Amino acid sequence: MTSKSDFTDEEWRLILEAPPSAGMIVVTAQRGGSFRETVAMAKAYAEARQEHGKSQLLDEIVAAKPERDHSHAHSFEELKQQGLQHLRDSVALLAKKATPEEVEEYRRFIVTLSNKVAAAHREHGHDVSDAEQSALQEITDALSA
Numbered sequence: 001m002t003s004k005s006d007f008t009d010e011e012w013r014l015i016l017e018a019p020p021s022a023g024m025i026v027v028t029a030q031r032g033g034s035f036r037e038t039v040a041m042a043k044a045y046a047e048a049r050q051e052h053g054k055s056q057l058l059d060e061i062v063a064a065k066p067e068r069d070h071s072h073a074h075s076f077e078e079l080k081q082q083g084l085q086h087l088r089d090s091v092a093l094l095a096k097k098a099t100p101e102e103v104e105e106y107r108r109f110i111v112t113l114s115n116k117v118a119a120a121h122r123e124h125g126h127d128v129s130d131a132e133q134s135a136l137q138e139i140t141d142a143l144s145a
Contacts, residue, residue: 021083040120
């Protein structure tokens, strides 16, 4: 089993930053609903905490305070590209240090969180807007890279 102790402080910060980065990509993909979408992100963490015990690594990730990248993006596109790079880097790091099952659980957590954020606010009569759907696809692609 993989745990926080298997990572340097910088590596662990990268692992913790990726899920909120994915959530922020979705939040900023479409104007409106950012409060509900941010609450949905917090709920995704709370729900993952309730599944305690299935994966020590995921338990430690969701038990920690969600970290966010403190570098300042100058545009939505820059924020999105930085976030997608966080996702690729975190999965690549986990692929080196964690089991394939743990990597898949991490990916699944991020996809679930992203979908909950997208569905938190109806836009133009749709549960998930086209812009959010596009963001979700980019997140999924980055996690699979």
